[in-house]
Amino acid sequence: MxxxxxxxxxxxxxxxxxxxxxxxxxxxxxxxxxxxxxxxxxxxxxxxxxxxxxxxxxxxxxxVAEPDKAREVLLAVSAESRADVDRQVDAAILAGGTELRPTEDLGFMYTRTFCDPDGHGWEVLFMDPASIPQTAVD
CATH class of the missing domain: 3.10.180.10 (2,3-Dihydroxybiphenyl 1,2-Dioxygenase, domain 1)
Incomplete structure (x- = not known):
């Protein structure tokens, strides 16, 4: 590996x-x-x-792919908290990035996305494993 x-x-x-x-x-x-x-x-x-x-x-x-015409990759990086997700994505937008899709809050996972000036998609996420819903196993 x-x-x-x-x-x-x-x-x-x-x-x-x-x-x-x-x-x-x-x-x-x-x-x-x-x-x-x-x-x-x-x-x-x-x-x-x-x-x-x-x-x-x-x-x-x-x-070479044209990222503003088709998504070649979505790069996902973790954050330490929901507030850190917001801080990072807000900074990207203030620096000239654009929002890729609306914020997604699943309770245990919080994500926001942006595109950099070349159109590359980035996802910033916070996941709280202790909040993941437990499902019954038969």
Whole structure:
């Protein structure tokens, strides 16, 4: 089993992406950043590589999806509380993101979603396992 996850996403403007994600509180690993690439740290073992579209196309070895026309992926990240979900998504919208779908509150799970300036979908969720409804087993 792998010990790290690298998610690669194409972006149209690396500087714009850096400014957007920096406003959300993300840090970047300077060792893997240049004019065409950002390495955004989600946590110690998860990184998101934001690559200029041309560079991404070279790695993808095929056509690059247009995220504003069709959803290629929905990236879901956990939050520590409902308030943290709201804080993160509100910050994304204030930084230029857009709401993807309405807030969903299932009691045990609370989610909000947004799209970044390139149209990539993100879901921020808080789940309280102690609140998951228990079902009877026959």
């Amino acid at each position: 792998s010990t790290m996850l690298f998610v690669n996403l194409p972006v149209t403007d690396v500087a714009r992406s850096r400014a957007f994600y920096a406003r959300l509180g993300f840090r970047f690993d300077a060792m893997f950043c240049d004019q065409g690439t950002l390495c955004m740290e989600v946590n110690e073992s998860t990184k998101v590589m934001l690559l200029c579209r041309r560079r991404f196309a070279g790695y993808a070895a095929g056509p």
